[in-house]
Amino acid sequence: MAASYKFEIYKDKSGEFRFRFRAPNGEKMFASEGYSNKASAKSTIKSIVKHVAKADVEDMSKAMKAPKAKPAKKKKKSKKK
Numbered sequence: 115m116a117a118s119y120k121f122e123i124y125k126d127k128s129g130e131f132r133f134r135f136r137a138p139n140g141e142k143m144f145a146s147e148g149y150s151n152k153a154s155a156k157s158t159i160k161s162i163v164k165h166v167a168k169a170d171v172e173d174m175s176k177a178m179k180a181p182k183a184k185p186a187k188k189k190k191k192s193k194k195k
Contacts, residue, residue, distance in 0.1 A: 121159050123152065131155040 117138035126132050130148030133155050137143055149155040 123155050123159075133159055 117140075119138060120136055121133050122136060123131060123133045126148060128148065130150060131152045131154070132146050132148050134145040135143045146155065146158065149158070
């Protein structure tokens, strides 16, 4: 049987449930945030499977540039008396 794309649900070191999506070659394509229970992780996977084909792709690579940070103000030296 040929390898296929798959979701893997696992429990992390802090005890939260997470999932990752793997390509047929084993490469991790994306991973989830942590969920307090397995049912929530499974529910999110079901939602992704249901809606992904209809999802829009939004190209954020051409988004506006972030404003430049203002230079830090210099502290005035106190005069010793």
